[in-house]
Amino acid sequence: MRIRAAAAAALASVSVLSVGWLVGAPAVQSLQATLTTTLTRPPSNETTGVSSTGGGTGGATTTIDASAPVAEALAPTSVTGTFEGSAVQTRFGPMQVSVTIDNGTITMVTPLQLTNDDRKSVQISNRAAPILRDEVLAAQSANVANVSGATYTTQGYLRSLQAALDAAQL
Amino acid sequence: MSIDTRTTPPRRRTAPAPRVRPEYRQRMRLADTLQVLCTVSVALVIALFLADGGAARFATPADVLTSLGVLAGLIGTDLLLIMMLLAARLPAIDRAFGHDGAMALHQSLGKPALSLILAHAGLLIVGYALAGEISVVAEVWRMLTVLPDMLLAVIGLGLLVLVVVSSIVIVRHRLPYEVWHIVHLLSYVAVLASLPHQLTVGALLVAGSPQWFYWLALYVGVAGSILVFRVILPVVRSLRARLRVEGVDRVADGVVSIRVSGHRLARLQADAGQFFIWRFWTPGLWWQAHPFSLSAAPTGNSLRITVRSLGDASAALGGLRRGTRVSVEGPYGLFTDRARTSPRIVLVAAGIGVAPIRSLLETASFLPGQATVILRSHTLADSYLADELAELCRARGAEFRVIVGKRPPGVGSWLPADAVAGPVNLLTLVPRLRDADVYVCGPRRWTDEVVRDARSAGLPPRQIHFERFDW
Numbered sequence: 001m002r003i004r005a006a007a008a009a010a011l012a013s014v015s016v017l018s019v020g021w022l023v024g025a026p027a028v029q030s031l032q033a034t035l036t037t038t039l040t041r042p043p044s045n046e047t048t049g050v051s052s053t054g055g056g057t058g059g060a061t062t063t064i065d066a067s068a069p070v071a072e073a074l075a076p077t078s079v080t081g082t083f084e085g086s087a088v089q090t091r092f093g094p095m096q097v098s099v100t101i102d103n104g105t106i107t108m109v110t111p112l113q114l115t116n117d118d119r120k121s122v123q124i125s126n127r128a129a130p131i132l133r134d135e136v137l138a139a140q141s142a143n144v145a146n147v148s149g150a151t152y153t154t155q156g157y158l159r160s161l162q163a164a165l166d167a168a169q170l
Numbered sequence: 171m172s173i174d175t176r177t178t179p180p181r182r183r184t185a186p187a188p189r190v191r192p193e194y195r196q197r198m199r200l201a202d203t204l205q206v207l208c209t210v211s212v213a214l215v216i217a218l219f220l221a222d223g224g225a226a227r228f229a230t231p232a233d234v235l236t237s238l239g240v241l242a243g244l245i246g247t248d249l250l251l252i253m254m255l256l257a258a259r260l261p262a263i264d265r266a267f268g269h270d271g272a273m274a275l276h277q278s279l280g281k282p283a284l285s286l287i288l289a290h291a292g293l294l295i296v297g298y299a300l301a302g303e304i305s306v307v308a309e310v311w312r313m314l315t316v317l318p319d320m321l322l323a324v325i326g327l328g329l330l331v332l333v334v335v336s337s338i339v340i341v342r343h344r345l346p347y348e349v350w351h352i353v354h355l356l357s358y359v360a361v362l363a364s365l366p367h368q369l370t371v372g373a374l375l376v377a378g379s380p381q382w383f384y385w386l387a388l389y390v391g392v393a394g395s396i397l398v399f400r401v402i403l404p405v406v407r408s409l410r411a412r413l414r415v416e417g418v419d420r421v422a423d424g425v426v427s428i429r430v431s432g433h434r435l436a437r438l439q440a441d442a443g444q445f446f447i448w449r450f451w452t453p454g455l456w457w458q459a460h461p462f463s464l465s466a467a468p469t470g471n472s473l474r475i476t477v478r479s480l481g482d483a484s485a486a487l488g489g490l491r492r493g494t495r496v497s498v499e500g501p502y503g504l505f506t507d508r509a510r511t512s513p514r515i516v517l518v519a520a521g522i523g524v525a526p527i528r529s530l531l532e533t534a535s536f537l538p539g540q541a542t543v544i545l546r547s548h549t550l551a552d553s554y555l556a557d558e559l560a561e562l563c564r565a566r567g568a569e570f571r572v573i574v575g576k577r578p579p580g581v582g583s584w585l586p587a588d589a590v591a592g593p594v595n596l597l598t599l600v601p602r603l604r605d606a607d608v609y610v611c612g613p614r615r616w617t618d619e620v621v622r623d624a625r626s627a628g629l630p631p632r633q634i635h636f637e638r639f640d641w
Contacts, residue, residue, distance in 0.1 A: 002202075004202065005201075005202035005205050005206055008202070008206045009205060009206040009209035009210065010209075012206060012209070012210045012213070013209055013210055013212070013213030014213075016210055016213040016214050016217045017213050017216060017217050017220065019217060019221075020214075020216065020217025020218065020219070020220035020221040021217075021220045021221075021225060023220070023221035024220040024221045024222060024223045024224060024225055024226075025225075026223075122301075127223055127226075146378070150376065152376070
């Protein structure tokens, strides 16, 4: 009986752990993706001065990146340029993204500020950001699913993104 | 000196009983299931961490420390919740392990759980400090001032250390039971105080995530079990049973039998050999509760316990008035006929340990000639309830042996010096021992000696039953 119980416990535990591992695998891959992309991407965290754009929440003020070409297109579908979203305060720090649009198509979302109140939050946002980017590129809108385990990051990211899209009138 | 009042039981031929009873198999299946569930719950919290992509968070030394810290916290908390369930008097746990078995498991988890929680704190402080490239002291300060709910978590940890330290045996024996008990209740506060930081600081248990739902369900389940089985059920049962002291009979110096009457007591589903935790509602006694075994088989309207005045307060039990209100928690324990595995039965008692043995003898299933009762004491004067035992043995056809005399100094034995020199042991006293279940009740060290004797006679653990009375 003892041996049977130990065997059952071992078997059940291993299966539970494997399921956990499998469920976690996509997150692992995307984290590895982040690690490789952050190596090639120039550090964009220097734009902390932007946090003056409204301590706020919601659709607050939107600053349009001066350095980027802003197309004042008549038809909203032919927008081209890079647009910054507002800095959104989350419980774990400010979130801000910029969006690059080419002829009405979202081609890139770049995080300018990620939640970094503590090391933990940095880890979370590093994990969530690439997932969200891929989802946004696929959906072509800020209307994407929550990244589990990173609810605050997701909310901040998507709200900043929406502000940027609003600014681009996309 | 030895006195042998042996009744010669009539010989009878019967079909051999099955070697292992179905009740035993059922109980073992239940015990196995519970143990598997416990192990899986540990695996599950690790799986929750992995499902959140935890496997990728071992890239840097800081990440390794942080991830290990998170895992230590998860597993440690899971063990704490299991400990609480073990102490929650769940009927399934009592049926599977017995009360003292569950308490022994509870105790054995105490130190691992505390070590894991301490490791959790230490690893995360160092891990965060490494990641932030600041000193450990600065990191602690940052945690307490910046991160939410950390002050509560630190208070919880402090309380936990206090509870475990106070439980370590040496300290425990220097503290009055009530003080130890109140300190122990603080563990509930400790576990609750640590909950907020798990939800707000940890990245794993984010509101709305599957992990969050599981974790909260775990907490709600444990809290609910404690509330139902430790508070609501005992109160409801006591109120419905309308227990009152019926009479107090003097058994010997400092030993009394207390008869308690009640209403429809069959609903308690108590078995002979079990114990309740008793509270007598008099001005001097209401604030304390004590475990006492039934010394007579319970009936539909009466219970009886036999108590020796050991502690400060149990002395006052002799003066209980008729009509005093009584409340109980229980019944608890596996020191019953349900734990039987063999056709024969050997009941061994010393001192006030005779109480559950006496009630067990009344209802245990055996044929005449298949039971042996051994009563041990220093002198004839402290062999309690011997006349009642002799009478029951005569009525049921059990062999009755009273063995009197002091144990030899320096020799580990449960028998008197002349018997040890004999040499007499459990096997010579009961030649058909291997077909028997042995039930032992007495002082802890004496009990251990009997168990050792039975083990060396080749008896498997499943045929040896003992209940420890010390909390």
